Amino acid sequence: MEQKREDRPIGVFDSGLGGLTALKELRRLLPGENLVYFGDTARVPYGTRDRETILRYSKQDIRFLLGQNVKMIICACNTVSSALPEEYRESLGIPFVGVVEHASRAAVRQTKNGKIGVIGTNATISSGAYEQALKTIDSKIKVTVQACPLFVPLVENGYFGTCNRVARLVAEEYLSPLKEAGVDTLILGCTHYPLLQDVITDIMGDAVILVDSGKEGARFAKSLLAGQGLLNPQLKRGNCRFYASSAQDFEENAGRFLGENLSGQVEQIAIDSYEV
Numbered sequence: 001m002e003q004k005r006e007d008r009p010i011g012v013f014d015s016g017l018g019g020l021t022a023l024k025e026l027r028r029l030l031p032g033e034n035l036v037y038f039g040d041t042a043r044v045p046y047g048t049r050d051r052e053t054i055l056r057y058s059k060q061d062i063r064f065l066l067g068q069n070v071k072m073i074i075c076a077c078n079t080v081s082s083a084l085p086e087e088y089r090e091s092l093g094i095p096f097v098g099v100v101e102h103a104s105r106a107a108v109r110q111t112k113n114g115k116i117g118v119i120g121t122n123a124t125i126s127s128g129a130y131e132q133a134l135k136t137i138d139s140k141i142k143v144t145v146q147a148c149p150l151f152v153p154l155v156e157n158g159y160f161g162t163c164n165r166v167a168r169l170v171a172e173e174y175l176s177p178l179k180e181a182g183v184d185t186l187i188l189g190c191t192h193y194p195l196l197q198d199v200i201t202d203i204m205g206d207a208v209i210l211v212d213s214g215k216e217g218a219r220f221a222k223s224l225l226a227g228q229g230l231l232n233p234q235l236k237r238g239n240c241r242f243y244a245s246s247a248q249d250f251e252e253n254a255g256r257f258l259g260e261n262l263s264g265q266v267e268q269i270a271i272d273s274y275e276v
Contacts, residue, residue: 009036010071010074012026012038013040013058015043017155017156017253018190018192018193019191021192022191023037025219026218029219032233032234032237036065036241038061038269040057040061042249045152046080051083051123054083058075060276061080063274063275066092072095072097072224073092074097074218079121080098095224099214103217110209112184115182116183118145122147122149125146125147130145142181146175148170148174148193151171151190154166155195175200175204178204186200186204187213191214195257197212242267244267247267254266
């Protein structure tokens with residue numbers, strides 16, 4: 001019997017582990033949905049790669065998820081969301097949700113002084129995607145952007161607590177221009193960054209609102225599925241399958257993002273074997 005479309009899983013992918021922050025929000029918002037997550041832990045980070053490589057990697061990730069019979073794909077990677085052409089997304093035949101547009105809309109809703117900051121990888125910031133999205137929503141918004149290339153490796157290696165001197169020194173350096181600009185809203189333009197939220201808040205101050213791009217993408221995905229009649233009607237909790245290009249790295253570090261042990265639950269796949 002052919003699987004009903006609404007029963008099919010939601011696919012989520014990221015360059016590594018950061019997308020698990022979006023997955024965690026999805027599980028909270030949509031407990032009945034089945035989920036498939038792919039983390040490209042063998043090739044992380046994407047944010048320091050050239051555009052051609054980012055596009056090749058992301059298309060391989062998407063090709064894998066399409067093979068899992070998903071009903072929607074959520075790109076939890078801001079770098080990919082910034083780079084992947086709209087015409088390619090529309091060619092997939094299923095809903096594709098990025099994170100840039102929805103984080104931008106949330107930031108514009110919440111700012112009081114019209115000054116919004118964006119932090120992200122080199123590729124995300126150099127793409128200008130957030131500036132374009134924010135200005136499209138409200139041309140009067142003043143945007144200050146800052147690339148934070150060391151944040152992803154810090155998080156992936158466990159350096160993110162408020163007491164971690166390395167994380168704090170790096171964050172103070174990166175966030176200084178944003179403080180000087182007087183932003184009252186800051187978009188965390190990478191799904192790794194929520195793990196640094198306490199450090200960022202400590203430096204920026206409690207008055208600055210932090211917008212979690214992964215959570216905003218997950219919230220939009222829920223509304224989109226509901227609008228298209230694709231929510232899974234099952235009452236029991238959905239299952240979640242985890243895949244990675246390096247299972248050992250994924251299992252060792254996933255607990256920091258999900259708050260649970262995934263030992264023995266991650267299947268390693270050869271993502272390079274997926275042609276685009």
